[in-house]
Amino acid sequence: MIRDAATFEVFRNAVCGAADEMAITVLRTAHSQIVAASMDFSAALCDARGRVIAQANTCPVHLGSIPDAMTAILDRFSGGIIDGDVYVLNDPSAGGMHLPDVFAVTPVFAGTVLAGFAVSVVNHADVGGWAAGSMAVQSTSIFAEGVQIPPSRLAEAGRTNDSFLELILRNVREPELFRGDLDSQLAANHTGARCLLELVDRHGTDDFGQLVDELLDYSETLVRTQLENTVPGAYEFADQIDDDGLGSGPIPFRVRVTVDRDGLEFDFTGSSPQVGSALNATASFTRSACYAAVQGLLAGDVPANSGFYRAFRFEIPTGSILDATRPAARGARGLVAYRIIDTVLGALAPVFPDRVPAAGDGGPNSVAIGITEADGSSTVLWDILCGAWGARPDQDGIDGVSPLGANLANTPVEDIERSGRVRIDGYGYLTDTAGAGRYRGGLGTFRDMTVLAAEATVQIRSDRRTSLPYGLDGGGNGTPSLNLRDPGPHEVLLDAKPHLTVPGGTRHRQITAGGGGYGDPRTRDPEAVLQDVLDEKVSRAAARDDYHVVVDGDRVDLAATTALRTAR
């Protein structure tokens, strides 16, 4: 219950602004390309019990990551926490998610009293292991993926444990980058700590605690109020990942969402056991993906905090791909989040009939190109290609935009080319890739590149080649994602998740999946079909075959269209 509306709103602005300020510090100072390009980091303020007070809107699939990390830190250090300490961890079986995500936690003291914690998570460029970037799909054990950090004290009362830090740095490929990114996390935590102290100072300890309670209750109320308007029941859906990158598949995802007076329950019983490759998530990551899916459906701005979580319950089988057990590899678990979101949204489509879109591209295609330079140093170029959104209940799908689970930007062509090691030869949308429907899906995106270095390793993570983006309400599926070598008459279809060594001059094309359609395509406005034909988004043949619209020159042949659409 909010006691004073103006005081509350000023507090909310300040505490959410503080989390954003932490995130901006990371964004502007971190070196990892992946931080800047994909917002793959998070920042949050917690209270002394480890509850999340505010989390910046950066990476959607980190939304539920902080509580498990805080539990792990408090389990290990509670009672011995002193001013000037800094804790770190990345161990997926003790509060982490996958090894590149390093958590840094700074306790904040108001005088001698623990007031809370500033927390940051950054996906580091490399944490060691056999493959550059530490996120290879083909890893089969966490011991191959890099340095594992259980909940640890990096600094004690302001003194950094140098031996510990040097041990970590010795195990990563680019120690300067790692150290720079860790420093940027500590700078962000410093910012957060300052803001937290200002708020405690301004309101006093008691009122601060009261306002935190109000803020958490506020988020819970906003979620529950919206759920009150939904139809109770159990809703099931299944989807899949094509393969695990080691030849096994498909990998099933199943969810049963129960909507009742207590909120939403997500039961993932029946989903795949953990897999042999690095496509394994933690329970915290699975919950995060569910939160991200639901946040996308809720109207308005619900502050991300521990109150938000209260309306959700989970049944996530231990030992499944959604909560793997040690020593499972986890590096490439990003794809798992995309598929969890697709599965959960499929189940929720009848619950939020005017909000849920058909399936999108199912996660971006990511291409890591590794080049060993003459001096022995290594360059890694990440080409991230986002494709289509599924059609919406009342509009076409969006083309070429980051999926809901991430905050990605397609890697700028200039960023890749300025290395002088790769040339981008083509980049655009492809005709007839959208799932047909009353509203069509977004179009598949392609990129052509030529390797200019003498030799390169190419590691691709793509999916949705056999398990196509689903349509809804009679809409068609989207088209598959493809990886082609030497596109043209002699093109070779590569695996969806290959790890290759290729000679200079190799040409490669990647194509993202097209989005699913919504509604019967034969009910699509013929003028909209005509416009797509004129824009070369849909061919004349597809207009006739899929939409039953006959386009003659630059206009719709209404008589022929009506005849086609009324014929049985």
Add this chain to the structure above:
Amino acid sequence: MTAVAALARAMSLPGAVTFDMGGTTAKASLIESGRPFVSAGYEVGGGMNVARGLGSGAGYPVRAPSLDIAEIGAGGGSIIATDVAGALHVGPASAGSRPGPAAYGNGGEHPTLTDANVVLGYLSAEALAGGHVRIHPELAVKALAGVADELGADVLETARGAYDVAVSGMTTAVKAVTSERGRDPREATMVAFGGAGPLYGAALARELGIDTVVVPAHPGLFSALGLLVADVERHASTSHTTEHADAGALGREFDALAAHVDWELRSAAPHRDVVVERSLDMRYRGQRFELRIPLPPGPIDRSTLVHARERFHAEHRSTYGRRSADELVEVVTLRVRGRVETGVRLDEALAAPLPPPGPERSRRCFFAGQEIDVAVIDRAALGGQPRPGPLVVEDMDATTLVPPGAAAHRDRLNNIVISWSRP
């Protein structure tokens, strides 16, 4: 911003935070040494620009040099509302100019910040804009009563609550251009303008720890004045590639860019001096944001680049609090800016005599839980000696609020200068 930059040069202000609040948005920026910050791009059509990086991506990026401005959806027309969970919100929805605030009597029913300011007595309950806009205070009260009922509070407390919420939102915009860039706002002077800026400037400054607020003459038209004094500028840039690795090649590229902007400016302004400045956008490898490092005039050799790297490390430290290893520094873009000064003097225009003041009057204003009588004067009636608040100063195009605890005087450029004494 251009007008504030000119004002900052005329007043010799080392740092100025600009605060421009109109009918729908509030904008903040930072002027250092009389020059605005320029960013490499801007986003349009994506709503507000405040989160700067966090909120980006929603609009269409325009990769052209832009004045670096943070913006939030809080203006005089911003609508005051509650939500289902009992919180009080101000904006970003706006009543616009039609129907506008309820108090304008044009059919607006949603309470706005302007309505709150009428209820609080900060704005005239009779007319604004020199008598051209009639005010209907009873409509403002009626509009706010709905929100007050939902909150279980009285109308005056609700109006003041909305004022405070607006101030807290605007601190975000100012922090985006100061503390989030390693600049301490407390070392700057605030320049408040726009139709609504002078009503909030003093409260916002206090929240940020800024001592001094300058409200220039013609605050509602101040941005337009900036157009009259703006220099003519041309920019040229090119991406840094491996071909620029040696200093000689880099110098030749700069010469070509400089010759280009010089030619363009001479064709536009044949009889004026062209000033050309060169800079490098630099960053640590992997970063997405660059810092602009100016280069000294003269030929470019190895020592120029060594000095540029040193300046980059220093600038990075002052902006972000740390520096990294030298081998991580990379040059991203070569930039040249050519400038021709207009020669129009803003300070002379501002110092022109004001119209004679009307008589001093008074009205009831609500501060800190109670209504008190507050003197209302015209700008010309304010003298050179600080006069303690509370005080309201009315211009044709804006109203300046001097809260209790602050003091105001008028300087030689007819600025209202509001001072908070540090506790």
